[in-house]
Amino acid sequence: MRTDLCGVELKNPVIAASGTFGFGQEFAPFFDVGRLGGISSKGLTMGGKYGNEGQRICETPSGVINSIGLQNPGVEAFLRDDLPFMRRCGAAVIANLGGSDLQGYLDGAALLSEADIDILELNISCPNVKAGGMAFGIQCQSAHQVVSAVRKVCKKPLMVKLSPNAENIVEMARACEDAGADALSLVNTFQAMAIDVERRQPVFANLFAGLSGPAIRPIALRMVYQVCGAVKIPVVGLGGIASASDALEFLLAGATAVQVGTANFVKPDICLDIIDGIDRYLERHGFAAVSEIRGLARTDR
Amino acid sequence: MRTDLCGVELKNPVIAASGTFGFGQEFAPFFDVGRLGGISSKGLTMGGKYGNEGQRICETPSGVINSIGLQNPGVEAFLRDDLPFMRRCGAAVIANLGGSDLQGYLDGAALLSEADIDILELNISCPNVKAGGMAFGIQCQSAHQVVSAVRKVCKKPLMVKLSPNAENIVEMARACEDAGADALSLVNTFQAMAIDVERRQPVFANLFAGLSGPAIRPIALRMVYQVCGAVKIPVVGLGGIASASDALEFLLAGATAVQVGTANFVKPDICLDIIDGIDRYLERHGFAAVSEIRGLARTDR
Amino acid sequence: MPAAYTVNKILQNDRVTETVYKMKVDLGGAPQPAPGQFYMVRGWEGNDPLLSRPISVSDAGEGTVTFLYEVRGRGTRLLSQLPAGGQVSLLGPAGTGFPVGEVSGRVAVVTGGIGLAPMIYTAKSLQNCQVDFFCGFRDQSYELEGLQGAVQRVAVATDSGREGQKGFVTDLFSVADYDWVLTCGPQVMMEKLGRACLDAGIRCLLSLERHMACGVGACLGCTCKTAHGAKCVCKEGPVFRAEEVIL
């Protein structure tokens, strides 16, 4: 099950997705989180953030819309309070860095890349922060700009997290590869909305928010398939994964590893079910390593 | 409940969506389809089409991926065999025109616009036909081109059906309005995929196919909200509507009418439940007409 | 008889084998089904699973219909959990079914696995025929009691050899001995049988399976290739003549 992700060895290809797993410790009562391939931290910003006002969670058919707005304690508090447990637990440490302006990204990346983390995941795709975040993730040019700049200050493997709201996901992936990304992860949440029909107003104070969960899986899988065919760097696939079979779809489409987000809310130790299920699948079909199934369902092999 | 849609009076704002309701007659055993505001025909092409090979339907969490590939008897057979019932039943007749090249669209539009239909719905967004269909619906320029050309030959109200896969849905809507569309309908299906993990190959022969159903509703609603704020022509909202409350979200977002697609598979007379539910809502809240609630949840009113 | 969409009462829902269940439903005033027809069955609320499941009529009586079904995935598992006295939604009867009036003489009914379900009702409905019933199972037979008296002979094949003859059901007989072959089962089995009948000039009817969404001929999701173009399995089938479908 060992998986190499841009030079970092993961125990297995299953990573807990940013924003859905806290800093790992929240799930420690339920299982040994060190059994995960990796944990991606809650999205961090330089100064920390209060996050969005009003209702933050709205359930939809097989999905969840969230408007958290990158609430986080800030990079410095993370390094002091949260990194020690993450480092100790045994899963690879992925620090997810959000932001709303270029300087914030640069300062955060510089600080994090001095710390004992394994991978920096650059989130250019959060739909929940006004004037920034996702703005970088929509058009290739601004993505290229921010990734190039962060690349220069980042000494750790750099994974760029793409937005499914990008105008052209394939061009976006190529732009980030070109700008120096070591890996890509996709997808972040889809820009979505809900309206409270009784009160006749949007559910979220921010108007739009991000859709995740099993509902989006078929679209996320299509995007991951496309991107895996377009870049040479490894791709981490996510979006709606809730079972081993779901995870296998992404691996067979060409992903090197997967992340599990919303499904952690459904069953706190669901990642273990997924890890075990992938293991059994490999055994049942006679594969010796995860890497052997990577991309096997591609028609362009 | 009467609703004016670009000069055509609908009994109510609920239209059965193209490709999910046949030519109306298929649902006649279950209820009086004349009670619908309108029926949009299966997507038509000039010469007719066999459609796609292989598995055509795949269920996903709260959704369905379809790869029908515009199977249809052709415009001429439609006029002869199917239009008479649609005309007679009492719902407004919307002829949905698909195609894979400009000439096909022009010929089809010319023929249909001589017939006794109420609205021509131009589908520039089918993700299931190679080299065409959706290609027109991705970039504004090609959309503008085809809509302008069809506008010239079309004597009926022209409704253009947009793809959620458009690079920029707002720019796309503006381009179509500018090209002479009388109304817009959105969304068509999202480009998606599924992989059969046991056989390690894509489920669909065509690789990608179109996702619809409740899963996509939150994204569709966001797009309809955005488009309603960007154009002056009426907008028909659809994507995952399966209850009166779902329909009301779209009307409150600014849509003039709604379409119901995949939900027809869940309960054949679900449109009646939706019509009745909207009616009760209006009464309960003291509105005299559907038009009174249009856009009430908009923050830019 | 036109199809209807009705909510019906479950009279019984019992386990037959490890994975197979039998559900008897009160049709109320809903139309009576013909052999080979099916229903789009739904026994849960909400959007997941989204689509109803096509299940054949395995028996029908005075205002009741019986389904024999195998638990394969989420939908059939949910059906298996429904209690007697509970409710199930039915859309149907759907499809054209077997033209039983047309069939006569020596008839082989051939089933593989849960393809048995529609053939029980069909075999029982045949008139003026000598029916031999050949059925293949993985390990053990079930629900064959009802055929006593209705058919001349029942022969079983199993993959494991635990019951009947070990091997393929198609090895139990020769198509040349029959005037008609009626079959439902795995695609490969039906293809093999269909071709053998075409070669031997035996009339053959097959009941096909497709993934279905609407069940009423509207979505065109369930088509099969025929000599006369694409046809809807849900509406123009599920029963087709071997010479008509392109195997």
Added chain:
Amino acid sequence: MPAAYTVNKILQNDRVTETVYKMKVDLGGAPQPAPGQFYMVRGWEGNDPLLSRPISVSDAGEGTVTFLYEVRGRGTRLLSQLPAGGQVSLLGPAGTGFPVGEVSGRVAVVTGGIGLAPMIYTAKSLQNCQVDFFCGFRDQSYELEGLQGAVQRVAVATDSGREGQKGFVTDLFSVADYDWVLTCGPQVMMEKLGRACLDAGIRCLLSLERHMACGVGACLGCTCKTAHGAKCVCKEGPVFRAEEVIL
């Protein structure tokens, strides 16, 4: 006591009023909950509804927990349909609950609607207090029997006036007569009460409601504004001091 995720057996699940149900669950070896804590409850398979539902502990005994819940939407309706003997998944006990050890003297427990649920267990758990229990309902009271002996006085207000005093539960008493006010109910009621207590210098604990996804403090979906920044209702609440939360 750390939270756990367990699949538990339903011992009973009975209708209490038109819309309110009571479910008693065998905790097996799972940790015992404290007053004011809650569980993320799930009683269905599949992705729709996707999230578990937060439900408070309305009573707890020897290895059992009792939920009193109102059917509001799909999730609670599905819960209400679960049979005794069936299974339910519980994540919890979650949250910090009421600091019952700290509360003393004259205590007003004030509930509105189904906000009653956590307060039954809480009131019963208070030691060395004189507890007056004020509860508001739409039309009729329920589940108050269990309070006999545990509290000094129970007073009811209803919107309709059919039972108890017609009007707001907050009109039944004056906060000035108490040392502590413990409350759970509609946001507006709690705000009003919280302010009145702050003004009068009475100690007040409120149990808040938020839409929740994870229930473990990971998603930050359930935060409320406090004097010390955003706090998770699921982990650092649901019980807060009136002076701490920004009402």
